[in-house]
Amino acid sequence: MENIANPGNLGSIMRLCAAFGIDNLYTIAPAVEFFHPEAVRASMGAIFHLNLVEFESLATMKQKLSENPHHCLGTSIQDDAVDLATWTTSQVVQNMLVWFWSE
Numbered sequence: 001m002e003n004i005a006n007p008g009n010l011g012s013i014m015r016l017c018a019a020f021g022i023d024n025l026y027t028i029a030p031a032v033e034f035f036h037p038e039a040v041r042a043s044m045g046a047i048f049h050l051n052l053v054e055f056e057s058l059a060t061m062k063q064k065l066s067e068n069p070h071h072c073l074g075t076s077i078q079d080d081a082v083d084l085a086t087w088t089t090s091q092v093v094q095n096m097l098v099w100f101w102s103e
Helices: 007-019 037-043 058-065
Strands: 024-028 051-055 071-074 096-099
Touching: 007 024, 007 037, 024 058, 051 058
Parallel strands: 024 051, 071 096
Antiparallel strands: none
């Protein structure tokens, strides 16, 4: 996530990551602190089950993540997006990146 500013939203995303079995949560600076009290509270303990990494820039993140190949899954609110409820766990692969963004 890039430029996430609301600690409550960050905590909620941490909960989602833990619920879906996501191991790592990456943010790109500037971003709210992972251990901001509101983020910790909103995570409801999920924060303690994630590897948390903050990159200083998108370029730094791309460079680091390019060292290993990844499959990418992006979020979208477009009409032609695949509904997550129809997406099965058999489609999950190792080294998958889930990208959150909004327009």
